[in-house]
Amino acid sequence: MSLVVQKYGGSSVADAEGIKRVAKRIVEAKKNGNQVVAVVSAMGDTTDELIDLAEQVSPIPAGRELDMLLTAGERISMALLAMAIKNLGHEAQSFTGSQAGVITDSVHNKARIIDVTPGRIRTSVDEGNIAIVAGFQGVSQDNKDITTLGRGGSDTTAVALAAALDADVCEIYTDVDGVFTADPRVVKKARKIDWISFEDMLELAASGSKVLLHRCVEYARRYNIPIHVRSSFSGLPGTWVSNERPQQSAQGAEQVEHALISGVAHDVSEAKVTVVGVPDKPGEAASIFRAIASAEINIDMIVQNVSAASTGLTDISFTLPKAEGKKATAALEKIKPTVGYDSLRYDDQVAKISLVGAGMKTNPGVTAQFFEALSDAGVNIELISTSEIRISVVTRADDVKEAVQAVHTSFGLDNDSEEAVVYGGTGR
Amino acid sequence: MSLVVQKYGGSSVADAEGIKRVAKRIVEAKKNGNQVVAVVSAMGDTTDELIDLAEQVSPIPAGRELDMLLTAGERISMALLAMAIKNLGHEAQSFTGSQAGVITDSVHNKARIIDVTPGRIRTSVDEGNIAIVAGFQGVSQDNKDITTLGRGGSDTTAVALAAALDADVCEIYTDVDGVFTADPRVVKKARKIDWISFEDMLELAASGSKVLLHRCVEYARRYNIPIHVRSSFSGLPGTWVSNERPQQSAQGAEQVEHALISGVAHDVSEAKVTVVGVPDKPGEAASIFRAIASAEINIDMIVQNVSAASTGLTDISFTLPKAEGKKATAALEKIKPTVGYDSLRYDDQVAKISLVGAGMKTNPGVTAQFFEALSDAGVNIELISTSEIRISVVTRADDVKEAVQAVHTSFGLDNDSEEAVVYGGTGR
Numbered sequence: 001m002s003l004v005v006q007k008y009g010g011s012s013v014a015d016a017e018g019i020k021r022v023a024k025r026i027v028e029a030k031k032n033g034n035q036v037v038a039v040v041s042a043m044g045d046t047t048d049e050l051i052d053l054a055e056q057v058s059p060i061p062a063g064r065e066l067d068m069l070l071t072a073g074e075r076i077s078m079a080l081l082a083m084a085i086k087n088l089g090h091e092a093q094s095f096t097g098s099q100a101g102v103i104t105d106s107v108h109n110k111a112r113i114i115d116v117t118p119g120r121i122r123t124s125v126d127e128g129n130i131a132i133v134a135g136f137q138g139v140s141q142d143n144k145d146i147t148t149l150g151r152g153g154s155d156t157t158a159v160a161l162a163a164a165l166d167a168d169v170c171e172i173y174t175d176v177d178g179v180f181t182a183d184p185r186v187v188k189k190a191r192k193i194d195w196i197s198f199e200d201m202l203e204l205a206a207s208g209s210k211v212l213l214h215r216c217v218e219y220a221r222r223y224n225i226p227i228h229v230r231s232s233f234s235g236l237p238g239t240w241v242s243n244e245r246p247q248q249s250a251q252g253a254e255q256v257e258h259a260l261i262s263g264v265a266h267d268v269s270e271a272k273v274t275v276v277g278v279p280d281k282p283g284e285a286a287s288i289f290r291a292i293a294s295a296e297i298n299i300d301m302i303v304q305n306v307s308a309a310s311t312g313l314t315d316i317s318f319t320l321p322k323a324e325g326k327k328a329t330a331a332l333e334k335i336k337p338t339v340g341y342d343s344l345r346y347d348d349q350v351a352k353i354s355l356v357g358a359g360m361k362t363n364p365g366v367t368a369q370f371f372e373a374l375s376d377a378g379v380n381i382e383l384i385s386t387s388e389i390r391i392s393v394v395t396r397a398d399d400v401k402e403a404v405q406a407v408h409t410s411f412g413l414d415n416d417s418e419e420a421v422v423y424g425g426t427g428r
Numbered sequence: 429m430s431l432v433v434q435k436y437g438g439s440s441v442a443d444a445e446g447i448k449r450v451a452k453r454i455v456e457a458k459k460n461g462n463q464v465v466a467v468v469s470a471m472g473d474t475t476d477e478l479i480d481l482a483e484q485v486s487p488i489p490a491g492r493e494l495d496m497l498l499t500a501g502e503r504i505s506m507a508l509l510a511m512a513i514k515n516l517g518h519e520a521q522s523f524t525g526s527q528a529g530v531i532t533d534s535v536h537n538k539a540r541i542i543d544v545t546p547g548r549i550r551t552s553v554d555e556g557n558i559a560i561v562a563g564f565q566g567v568s569q570d571n572k573d574i575t576t577l578g579r580g581g582s583d584t585t586a587v588a589l590a591a592a593l594d595a596d597v598c599e600i601y602t603d604v605d606g607v608f609t610a611d612p613r614v615v616k617k618a619r620k621i622d623w624i625s626f627e628d629m630l631e632l633a634a635s636g637s638k639v640l641l642h643r644c645v646e647y648a649r650r651y652n653i654p655i656h657v658r659s660s661f662s663g664l665p666g667t668w669v670s671n672e673r674p675q676q677s678a679q680g681a682e683q684v685e686h687a688l689i690s691g692v693a694h695d696v697s698e699a700k701v702t703v704v705g706v707p708d709k710p711g712e713a714a715s716i717f718r719a720i721a722s723a724e725i726n727i728d729m730i731v732q733n734v735s736a737a738s739t740g741l742t743d744i745s746f747t748l749p750k751a752e753g754k755k756a757t758a759a760l761e762k763i764k765p766t767v768g769y770d771s772l773r774y775d776d777q778v779a780k781i782s783l784v785g786a787g788m789k790t791n792p793g794v795t796a797q798f799f800e801a802l803s804d805a806g807v808n809i810e811l812i813s814t815s816e817i818r819i820s821v822v823t824r825a826d827d828v829k830e831a832v833q834a835v836h837t838s839f840g841l842d843n844d845s846e847e848a849v850v851y852g853g854t855g856r
Binding site for chain 2: 016019020023050053054056057058059061062064065066068069071072073075076078079080081082083084086087092093094096099120144146
C-alpha cells in the first residue's frame with residue numbers, strides 16, 4: 001500500500017465549503033488504496049487576524065506567546081477537517097505538530113525542524129485512520145515549548161513528515177495548477193511544467209517563484225521525496241518535482257534530453273545597494289559584508305566589477321529584501337570612516353529576472369540569447385549574476401513585464417509556439 | 429510568599445481591552461508579593477463560534493475532534509494575556525492544559541480530572557514568571573488525546589491547580605460582584621454574601637445558583653481550597669467560600685453563630701414528570717428509575733407520597749432538565765406494560781425554589797416560616813423535598829419571582845432590612 005502525504009494551504013480551507021471539498025479529495029486518495037496523511041494550514045486569513053489581535057495587546061508580541069497564539073489557527077482547521085472526513089464515513093484523527101513528533105530548535109517564529117518522530121501518525125494510519133496534521137508548528141527539543149516554522153512552514157512540515165514516514169509522494173495542494181514557465185499573471189502564454197528537477201526548482205524558488213519555497217524543496221531534495229504540486233480546486237495533474245522525470249509524465253524520451261530551460265522567474269521585492277568608490281585592496285569587501293551580516297541581513301546577488309586602473313577604486317553592488325534596506329544603509333554609514341568608500345546608492349525601483357534550466361550548462365548560446373532577447377525588448381541590464389543553471393539580471397522595475405515576456409517567448413516557452421523552440425526543445 | 433490561583437471567565441477577556449484590564453489586575457497581585465497562576469477561558473463567544481463552524485462541516489462532530497477544535501479558544505486568550513502582561517514589564521508564560529499537567533479520563537467533551545502534575549507551572553512561577561494556564565482543557569491519561577472538561581471546566585481547572593500547587597486561595601473572577609442571597613435580577617434587594625460555607629454553596633449550586641458550579645465547589649471542599657468569587661470589573665472584595673469564615677471578613681463573632689440562612693435559589697430549567705397510578709408494591713419504583721437511568725438521564729427531586737388505602741396505587745413525581753423530557757417520557761412509555769401504571773404527566777411550566785442554610789438543621793421553625801411566606805404570597809406548592817440544610821419546593825413557573833421575593837424578605841435577607849431578621853440573624 002502506498003503512503004501519500006498531502007498538504008492543503010489556507011486558501012484551500014478558507015471556509016466550511018473549502019474544508020468539505022478538501023475532505024472529499026482526501027477520502028478519494030484513501031479510496032484509491034493509499035494510506036493518507038494530510039497536513040493543513042490555518043483557514044484563510046486566520047493567521048493575519050491573530051497577529052492583529054496580538055498587536056492590539058502588545059506592540060512587540062513575545063515570540064513564545066506569538067507561537068502559542070498562531071498555532072491555534074491550524075488547530076481549528078485540522079479539527080474541522082477531521083470532522084468533515086468522519087462525516088463522509090471515514091475514520092480520521094487530527095494531530096498537533098507536537099503530537100505528530102515535529103521536533104524543532106527553540107527559535108520562535110522561525111524554528112527549524114531538527115527531527116521528526118512520527119510514531120503516533122504511523123500508528124494512526126496503520127489502524128486505518130486518515131491522519132490530519134497541523135502544518136507550520138512543532139515543539140522545541142530543549143524546553144518543550146510550542147514553536148512555529150515561519151514562512152512556508154506547512155509545506156516543510158509535509159515534506160519532513162513524508163521523509164520521516166518514507167512516503168511515496170508528497171502532494172502540495174494549492175490554488176494554482178502547478179509550477180509555470182513564468183508567472184501567468186505576467187506572461188499570458190506561460191505553460192504549466194509537467195516535471196522539473198529539484199535543482200531547477202531550487203533556482204526558481206530562489207529567483208522569485210512563489211509556488212514552492214526554497215526551504216521545502218531543499219528538504220525534499222535532501223531526502224529524495226518526490227513532490228507533486230497541484231490544484232485543490234481543479235484536481236488536474238500538476239507539476240512533479242523530483243530527481244528523475246517519472247514515467248507517467250514523460251511524453252517521449254527525446255523530450256527529456258532536450259529539456260533545456262525550466263522557466264523564467266522574476267522578483268520585484270528586492271532593492272539594490274551600491275557602495276561607490278571602494279578602495280580596491282584586500283579586506284574592503286569583507287568589511288562591508290561583515291557589517292551587513294552583523295545586522296542580520298540576508299543579501300542575494302553580489303556584483304563587483306574590476307576597478308578602474310586610473311583610480312584604484314571599485315563599486316560593489318548587492319541586492320536585498322526592500323524591508324531590510326534601511327537597516328543595511330545604516331550599517332554601511334557606520335563603517336564609512338573605516339572603509340573609506342565615496343558614497344552609497346540605494347535603489348528600490350529594480351526587478352530581478354532569472355532564466356533557470358539545467359540545460360544551459362552545456363549550451364553556451366543560452367546566455368547570449370537571453371541578453372539578445374532583453375536587448376530586443378529595449379530592456380537595459382544593470383547587474384548580472386550567474387550560476388551553473390541560472391542567469392539573473394537586475395533591470396528597472398518598470399521593465400519587468402516586457403523583460404519576462406521577451407525571454408519567455410525567445411526560449412520557446414510560450415504555450416502556442418511549439419515550432420519556435422530554439423534549443424531543440426519541443427515545447428514541453 | 430503566597431501563591432494565588434486566579435481564574436478569569438470569557439466575559440472578562442472578551443476583547444483586547446478586556447485582556448489588557450485583566451493583565452493589569454494580574455500584575456497587581458504579583459506586585460503585592462504573590463506568586464500568581466492565572467487560569468483563563470476562551471474570549472467571549474469564541475467557543476460558540478467554533479461550535480458553529482463544527483456544525484457547518486459535520487452535523488454530529490466527533491468528540492475527539494470537537495475537543496481539539498474548542499481548545500483553540502483558550503490557546504488564543506492565554507497567549508494574548510501573556511503578551512499583554514509582558515507588555516506591562518512582567519514575565520509571563522502561557523501553558524496549555526496538557527503542559528500544565530491537567531490529566532483527565534478519556535470522556536471527550538466532559539472529561540473529569542484524575543490527576544494534576546503541575547511541575548512546569550511550579551518551575552515557571554519559581555523562576556519569577558506569572559503562569560497563564562488554559563482552563564477547560566486537559567490531556568487524557570490513556571492515549572494522550574486532548575480533552576475538554578465540559579461546563580464550568582475553567583473554574584474546575586483553577587481549583588484543581590490550586591489544590592495541586594497548595595495555593596493559599598483560588599480567586600474566581602467573573603462579571604458579578606460575588607454570590608448573592610438571591611438572583612439580583614429577580615430580587616432587587618439581594619445582598620452580596622461575604623462568606624458562605626462549602627456545604628451551603630454546594631446546595632445553592634445544586635438549586636440553580638449559577639455563579640459557581642457544583643463540581644468546582646465539590647473539588648474545593650475536598651481539598652479545602654478557599655475560593656474568593658469576585659468581579660474582574662469592580663475589583664471589590666467578593667464572596668469567600670471556605671470551611672471557616674476567614675478573620676478579615678467576620679464583622680463580629682456573634683454574627684457567625686447567628687448565620688442561619690445563606691440564600692434563596694431558583695431554577696426554571698427543569699420539568700416535572702408524574703407517573704400516575706403506580707401499583708404500591710416492591711420493585712415498582714426501582715423499575716421506573718432503572719428505565720430512566722438506562723436512558724442516561726440525570727434526575728433531581730424525587731417525591732412519592734403514601735398510597736391511597738382504597739386503591740393500592742400511588743403517584744411518583746420527579747424533576748429533570750427540560751432537555752431530557754422527551755427521552756424520559758419515551759423510556760417510561762416503553763415500560764408501561766410491565767410496570768402497569770395508569771398514565772404519565774409531563775409539565776415544563778414549573779419552577780424550583782430552594783432555601784439554603786446550615787442553620788435550619790437546628791431551627792425547626794424555618795420550614796414553617798418558608799411555607800407561610802409562600803402561602804402569604806399566594807404561591808401554591810406542588811412538590812416538597814428537603815435535605816439537612818435545604819428546603820426545595822416546586823411551584824408554577826409564573827410564580828417564581830413572587831415566591832423568591834417573598835421568601836427573601838421573610839428571612840430578613842433584603843438589603844435594607846437589618847431589623848426585620850427573624851432567626852437571630854443580623855443581615856449578614
